[in-house]
Amino acid sequence: MMQGQKSIFSLPGKSVFLVAGILLILAIFPAFHLSGYTLRLMSMIFMWIALASCWNVMSGYTGYIDFGPVVYFGIGAYSTALLMSRGGMPFFLSIVISGVVAVLFAIPVGLPTLRLRGAYFAIATFAFAEAMKQVALEWDRVVGVHFLEGSHGITLPIGPSHQFFYYTFLVIMTVLFLTSYLIERSRMGYALKAIHEAEDAAELSGVNTLKIKVSAYAISAFFTGIIGGVDAYWLTYITPNDVFSIHITIQMVIMCLLGGMGTLLGPVVGASFLTLVSEPLWAKFPYDYLIIIGVIIVVVIVAMPRGIVGTLMERKRRGGGT
């Protein structure tokens, strides 16, 4: 038929089988009695793929650099911690509510900040994340209650086995991958990319740019909040400095940049690559591994300025002609 059209179901059959096959292998993986370390490492990779994908949905596609996504991770972690330890709620209900709470913060934050362009949006989101960390730290002292427990942190009920988290993160990662895939092929995906390329032209072509940006920001916040909740249960003990840490933001951004912003596979490749490279380096060079990782990141970005996946796709496009 017409060649330009990419419908939701037009992903080549081969890729569908490949993705399904990989997920199936991952699903039966724990049956092989792997060490706790391997399961934990795999769960970590799933979590970072999911987090990098969250960032990609908003910043990757629109080019609006969110420099405070950790705020929704922290909000999700605290919501789950409070719901489970204070409210006695079950885990799955708690993480879904945590995602909703994150959205309730994201919409009023997104509406004014997403009118800002370029570096101003990055600064605003960064400031919001830092401010929320301070709120979590100082709330009890200022208000005079015992609620968020400040820097003492909150302890959650003891969680189940590593396998439980392995599967939870595997499911979340899969859901995010599918969500990104559907967004990319949907009306919304085209609008997000149009905003990235020429926002004024998009608005003049009938795209309600503010609404689309806020929607993407809210979707991103929803999943980030859920992941924050799962991680809190996994860690069983959270403090503001841990779950609102700027390092989580930086990891999300770097993984996405390394893999390729605005590509479906970019966060998957970036997060896997960075985690798999840093683990053995950390084990061998516990004091210098960050320097080595820094060098690796610089080399990859210089050689592949659009990220691993982004640059490969571009080369294929150029090589394959029109």
Add this chain to the structure above:
Amino acid sequence: MEPNKRAILEGRSITKHFGALAALRGIDFSLYEGEILGLIGPNGSGKTTLFNVITGIYPPTKGSVFFEQRNISGLKPHKICQMGIAKTSQIVQPFTRMTVAENVLVGAMYGGRISQREAWEKTYEVLEFVHLDKLMNVSSGNISVPDRRRLELARALATSAKVILLDENMAGLTPNEIEEALNLLRVIRDQGITLMVVEHIMRAVMGISDRMIVFDYGEKIAEGTPGEIAENPRVIEAYLGEKYA
């Protein structure tokens, strides 16, 4: 054009200030259904500003714009586009990392408020119409200037606009390409789309317009058929200076 025809777009004493600068001063205009209205004037006379006020990029400081008898001043650009007014920009802004077809698709889906499936149909139709169908899978960053201008037009057409504002859509084209572009505009008009054209190439705009409006320093100084405009002393003065008038 006979004044008893229905005005599809109307401006009533539109004034636009940027700080102390009055870019538009009390502009009244009517665009009649089915006509091609040429808008000319020296650089900085307010032509592009008027387009930006009509499409909602700037709200007018005073006055209002009526589209099909509805006051549209103050509405957001996407809303105005969905109602049926599209614009091509002087500086072409394709979505460069998307293909030619995807560029048009965005206009069809969002401006035309139709489903993705219907929008693809519309896209193929429009691309064929403007003769860009052969380039539809090429990245829009890799096409020539004339093709980019046609892409701008295609994106506007895809929104199913009733009125299209063309801001120097022929700048940078060769005489042959201009002739082609003019023919295309006539065909578009014959399909019932009303056009308002800002153009510096006088021969082009004179040849195609049913009526013309002339701006100078943010004011409307003349209005009439191309023949009347060419002989109007105020227009000659504005363009060539006092001693030629």
